[in-house]
Amino acid sequence: MFNLSRYFSTVSFILIVLAAGVLGPLYRQLSLQQITELAESRNVAMAQVFENSLYLPLDALMTASIGRDGVFLRQSPELANLQQSVVGLMRNTAVIKVKIYNRLGTTVFSTDASQIGENRLGNPAFRLAMNGTVLSELAHRNTMDSFEGRLAETDVLSSYIPIVGKDKSIEGVFELYQDVTPFLTQLRQSLWWVTAGVFLVFAALYLMQFLVVRRAQRILEEQEGRIKAARDTLEIQVEARTEQLKLANRQLEGEISERRQAESKLNYLAYHDPLTGLANRRCFIERLQESLRDAAHHDQQLAVLFIDLDQFKQVNDSLGHGVGDELLVSVASRLSEHVRLIDMLSRLGGDEFICLMEGLRSAEEVEVLAREIIGAFDYPFRLGDNELFLSASIGISLFPADGASVDDLMRNADSAMYRAKAIGRGQYHFYTPEMTRDAKERIRMENLLRRALDHGELVVHLQPQVDTLTGQLVGAEALVRWHSPELGLVMPSSFIPLAEDSGIIIALGNWVLWETCRQVMQWRNSGFDLPMVSVNLSVKQLERPEFFDTLAGILDETGMDAASLKLELTESVVMAVGDAFTLLQRLRDLGISLALDDFGTGYSSLSYLKMLPVQQLKIDRSFVMGIGRNPGDEAIIRTVMELAKSLGFEVVAEGVETTEQAAFLADLGCQQLQGFLHGKAVAPAEFRARWSVQP
Ligand code: C2E
Ligand code: CA
Ligand code: CA
Numbered sequence: 001m002f003n004l005s006r007y008f009s010t011v012s013f014i015l016i017v018l019a020a021g022v023l024g025p026l027y028r029q030l031s032l033q034q035i036t037e038l039a040e041s042r043n044v045a046m047a048q049v050f051e052n053s054l055y056l057p058l059d060a061l062m063t064a065s066i067g068r069d070g071v072f073l074r075q076s077p078e079l080a081n082l083q084q085s086v087v088g089l090m091r092n093t094a095v096i097k098v099k100i101y102n103r104l105g106t107t108v109f110s111t112d113a114s115q116i117g118e119n120r121l122g123n124p125a126f127r128l129a130m131n132g133t134v135l136s137e138l139a140h141r142n143t144m145d146s147f148e149g150r151l152a153e154t155d156v157l158s159s160y161i162p163i164v165g166k167d168k169s170i171e172g173v174f175e176l177y178q179d180v181t182p183f184l185t186q187l188r189q190s191l192w193w194v195t196a197g198v199f200l201v202f203a204a205l206y207l208m209q210f211l212v213v214r215r216a217q218r219i220l221e222e223q224e225g226r227i228k229a230a231r232d233t234l235e236i237q238v239e240a241r242t243e244q245l246k247l248a249n250r251q252l253e254g255e256i257s258e259r260r261q262a263e264s265k266l267n268y269l270a271y272h273d274p275l276t277g278l279a280n281r282r283c284f285i286e287r288l289q290e291s292l293r294d295a296a297h298h299d300q301q302l303a304v305l306f307i308d309l310d311q312f313k314q315v316n317d318s319l320g321h322g323v324g325d326e327l328l329v330s331v332a333s334r335l336s337e338h339v340r341l342i343d344m345l346s347r348l349g350g351d352e353f354i355c356l357m358e359g360l361r362s363a364e365e366v367e368v369l370a371r372e373i374i375g376a377f378d379y380p381f382r383l384g385d386n387e388l389f390l391s392a393s394i395g396i397s398l399f400p401a402d403g404a405s406v407d408d409l410m411r412n413a414d415s416a417m418y419r420a421k422a423i424g425r426g427q428y429h430f431y432t433p434e435m436t437r438d439a440k441e442r443i444r445m446e447n448l449l450r451r452a453l454d455h456g457e458l459v460v461h462l463q464p465q466v467d468t469l470t471g472q473l474v475g476a477e478a479l480v481r482w483h484s485p486e487l488g489l490v491m492p493s494s495f496i497p498l499a500e501d502s503g504i505i506i507a508l509g510n511w512v513l514w515e516t517c518r519q520v521m522q523w524r525n526s527g528f529d530l531p532m533v534s535v536n537l538s539v540k541q542l543e544r545p546e547f548f549d550t551l552a553g554i555l556d557e558t559g560m561d562a563a564s565l566k567l568e569l570t571e572s573v574v575m576a577v578g579d580a581f582t583l584l585q586r587l588r589d590l591g592i593s594l595a596l597d598d599f600g601t602g603y604s605s606l607s608y609l610k611m612l613p614v615q616q617l618k619i620d621r622s623f624v625m626g627i628g629r630n631p632g633d634e635a636i637i638r639t640v641m642e643l644a645k646s647l648g649f650e651v652v653a654e655g656v657e658t659t660e661q662a663a664f665l666a667d668l669g670c671q672q673l674q675g676f677l678h679g680k681a682v683a684p685a686e687f688r689a690r691w692s693v694q695p
Helices: 004-053 055-063 068-074 077-090 124-130 181-271 281-298 312-319 321-338 363-375 406-423 433-454 492-502 504-525 539-543 547-558 571-576 580-589 606-611 631-647 659-668 684-691
Strands: 095-102 107-110 135-146 149-164 170-179 301-309 344-349 352-360 381-383 386-388 392-399 428-430 458-467 473-484 488-490 533-536 565-570 593-599 616-619 650-654 672-674
Touching: 004 055, 004 077, 004 095, 004 135, 004 149, 004 170, 004 181, 055 077, 055 095, 055 107, 055 170, 077 095, 077 107, 095 135, 095 149, 124 135, 124 149, 124 170, 135 170, 149 181, 181 281, 281 301, 281 344, 281 352, 281 406, 301 363, 301 406, 312 321, 312 571, 321 344, 321 352, 321 363, 321 381, 352 363, 363 392, 363 428, 392 406, 406 428, 406 433, 433 473, 433 492, 433 504, 458 504, 458 684, 473 492, 473 504, 473 672, 488 492, 492 504, 504 533, 504 539, 504 547, 504 684, 539 547, 565 571, 571 580, 571 593, 580 593, 606 631, 616 631, 631 650, 631 659
Parallel strands: 392 428, 473 533, 533 565, 565 593, 593 616, 616 650, 650 672
Antiparallel strands: 095 107, 095 170, 135 149, 149 170, 301 352, 301 392, 344 352, 381 386, 458 473, 458 672, 473 488
16 A cells, blocks of 8 residues: 555655755845845944044045055055054944055055055955945955954955045945854854754654654555455455355256256157167157258168067067067167167167168168168077067168158058068068059958958858868868959958958958858758867957957857857967956856967967967967978977877867878877868858768
8 A cells, every 4th residue: 555654754854854955044045144234234334434534534545645565655654543543443343354445446554554555456346346336245264363463263244335435426445344253153053043943843743744644544544444344345245146146057057957958858758769768750750851851962872671570469468568678678779789870770669660771872781781680680589587589570661762751661661561571580571662552452452351241242161170080070160251343252361461450350250250150050950060160260359348248149149059169269369368368268168169270380388378278279280281391390290299188188280281191190199180181161062062971
């Protein structure tokens, strides 16, 4: 801080010294001037006295001839008289010496006789006096000759005073020496006192000022301290406020980032499958849209691969949704390993995955990827205690060849996937335009099929089932046929899957059941007794809550006895029903027999099988075909036979076409045979004609 008291004390000290330095000499000067003036006026007065008193001798002296070097003058008798008169006048005055010059500057008289005759014409003071001006001069003499003798340390004021004659003309000059030592001594003393006084006053002033300034300085310092404290407080407050603001800011930022996190989470959820973490359908569609624009712009190709797991539904239904979910996660991660980073893999839902491959140069590149994906299922998935073998079917569509829009490409890849599945498991298939024709055909067929039921275009054919040992007719399987005016005769393999997919199977299946029962009862009433009739049952029928009422209604209406009715359910279908055991038990309770169709192709575990209220196993045609050709198939048949024997199941082999197959099955103890060897499925009339007279 600016030091006020130091500044003021320094400045005022300098000013005081300056003031003292100016005032002292000024006072001295003024005093000297005063003394000089006073002494001069006394000299002038004395000169007047001398002039008056010494008028005569003086006049004579002025006019006297001076002679060489004043020697003559010095010897003149007037001079001695004058000397006496002057000394007499000088006595008891301060005048200590007198000199008289004539007009020519010659010293005509001096109290110091040795100086008589000297010339002072060149002296400026003398000249001024000759012009009528009095001039004085103050001087300090170490020694001074006076008429009373020699004086030491004397202050002397000498004045040149003109001698004015009767006609006012200047006749000569007096030089009077006056002793001013007492005045000057007094002056020195008063100067000292004045100096001391001034010094004291200034010192007092200085002191007062110093005190005032110091007090002011203290007040200022205090004030400054207060200001500093206030500033510090303010700073602290500002700092605290800043911290507060920062904190608030951070909180705000936190809230914002929380909101952002929530948003990005929502965003993530909107675009990702929560189970597998893969992109979801929406994400895939948006990406495909973008990629299509880019590909069109840069004239590039891209591929859409539709991937569907072949046996997922069975696994999910038999092992539970927990295992199903786990399996999907494993499949997703295994697929991810085989898909290039630049390609996009997403899960459409269920067991459907879809992959986008960009920057495609040739169809072979897609084939490589498709084979890799299929190869990814070569080794089993391990889920807890279960080791599962799965396969996937892939349908591929290409841009721009197979479509230019997201919808077209996805639909066509889907069609290609169905085709791949139709060929067999673990295959891929490229889309072909004929698939669209097929799809259109399917739609047309579906419409026709709906109509077929009402228009009586469906008929039931029957295929015999004979006793292996005796060859006697023990039953027949009812197999539906469609006589379409537009399509001609349509076999069930062409329309049953369609009916299953569209839900038509429920009405269709119920109709077959009703028609079969009606036919059998009609035969029985007219003398042809078929011991047992088997009807294929779709799981979709079984799952309908009203199915048991329908079944009871059919039995009631047709008069069919339940003991002669057997329902065939495919092994995999039974596994797929959530509560199969209860449902089958209800059928058993009605007295209906149950057969597991296509046995050996499904996943039934032995323990599960043991619990099912089933009487018959139908060995699938694919194994029978392998008899005499494929030892593996034969081994499976042997195993099934042993299993059936130990669990007490009756066994029917289907698709028996040769005596060799029949012999092999008879050997193993298979009770019944069904196949072309004994007869194809034929119309009821033909069936009755053939079997009413038995060999
Ligand atoms: P499925 O139940 O396994 O029926 C046996 C199929 O094998 C029948 O084909 C039959 O004609 C055929 N077949 C029988 N023996 C031989 C043989 O020695 N050699 C050859 N190559 N084939 C033989 P179809 O009639 O075409 O029936 C196909 C499938 O359609 C049936 O397979 C069955 O699953 C389904 N199906 C037929 N009718 C109905 C029905 O009324 N309801 C339901 N839900 N499904 C039906
Ligand atoms: Ca069957
Ligand atoms: Ca079968």
